[in-house]
Amino acid sequence: MSGEGKLAPWESAIAGASGAVLANALVYPLDIVKTRLQVQIKKKNQENHHSAEHHHYESTIDAILKIVEHEGIHGLYSGLAGALAGVASTNFAYFYWYSVVRDLWTKYETTPGQHPGTAVELSLGAVAGALAQVFTIPVAVITTRQQTQPKGHKKGFWETGKDVVHSEDGWSGLWRGLKASLVLCVNPAITYGAYQRLKDIMYPGRARLHPWEAFVLGAMSKSLATLTTQPLIVAKVGLQSRPPPAREGKPFKTFGEVMAYIIEHEGPFALFKGIGPQLLKGLLVQGLLMMTKERVELLFVLLFAYLRAAKTKRAKLAAQLKEQAAPVAETLKSRAMPVAENVLEKAKTAFPATAK
Secondary structure (H helix, E strand, O other), X not given: OOEOOEOOHHHHHHHHHHHHHXXXXXXXXXXXXXXXXXXXXXXXXXXXXXXXXXXXXXXXXXXXXXXXXXXXXXXXXXXXXXXXXXXXXXHHHHXXXXXXXXXXXXXXXXXXXXXXXXXXXXXXXXHHHHHHHHHHHHHHHHHHHHHOOOOOOOOOXXXXXXXXXXXXXXXXXHHOOHHHHHHOOHHHHHHHHHHHHHHHHHOOOOOOOOHHHHHHHHHHHHHHHHHHHHHHHHHHHHHHXXXXXXXXXXXXXXXXXXXXXXXXXXXXXXXXXXXXXXXXXXXXXXXXXXXXXXXXXXXXXXXXXXXXXXXXXXXXXXXHHHHHHHHHHHHHXXXXXXXXXXXXXXXXXXXXXXXX
């Protein structure tokens, strides 16, 4: 802990990652649904039929029912382990770097105690998001592939990763969509920038929020970020998933190419497909994340306060024992010295001196 009531970057990272894993585990079926909706291509004026091999979903509810029908309940949790690993690593990296860059800004800010403005908050969030994405995007690529695998072609996390590496992209395939992800760093930047600004405006001077307050602020900030960046989110999913059947296995190269393809075949409004589950997931995840993060951070504060108190108590007890032991040691020393000197004198007389 870096200071009284202030968490070190790694502590804030653990708190954020814990909240993210819990929140995403609770709403994971929505993540599956929004991914499936975003990767499907519904051509204009063409009737689409759903099958186990070729997905076609009309809505969030329709997607849930068809996934359960064809894949069972566990189909709603396809790729869960990899997704949660990705969520944990991404959020740990994001909150760690966000804490680091925010502390650096605070350290070198000329006006002590001044809160960062909106532009600064967005910049700090973007830098943290970019650093986090570079290290964690391979997990996101593999998870997206797992979520869009048809029944009968399901593979584990490592097997899916090997398929990506053995594709025409090679190892670079694990970083497919990196440019789009870096652009999408504005999403968490908007989310956490808005969260900090709303927190400063609505609850000025408050270091800790009540759970429901953190939930509401998290949901509001995420909704704003999602509405702003939804076309880029759809393009990123298209980049990282398997190409649609109409492209005959030819993957997209850029998120601009994905967006152009969607507009050509489905119209511009298709760039917002999956917005329903995306928004609902974002509301619940971000609300639960910030609520949990606030609680975990509070636990850290309490834990370190307890450890400091225990350390202080042990130091005081040791000092008291030393103080009480000093007179006893002095008494023993004063009594023992004459006895020791007497024994030494007797020893000298018992052994005659050696002749020179």
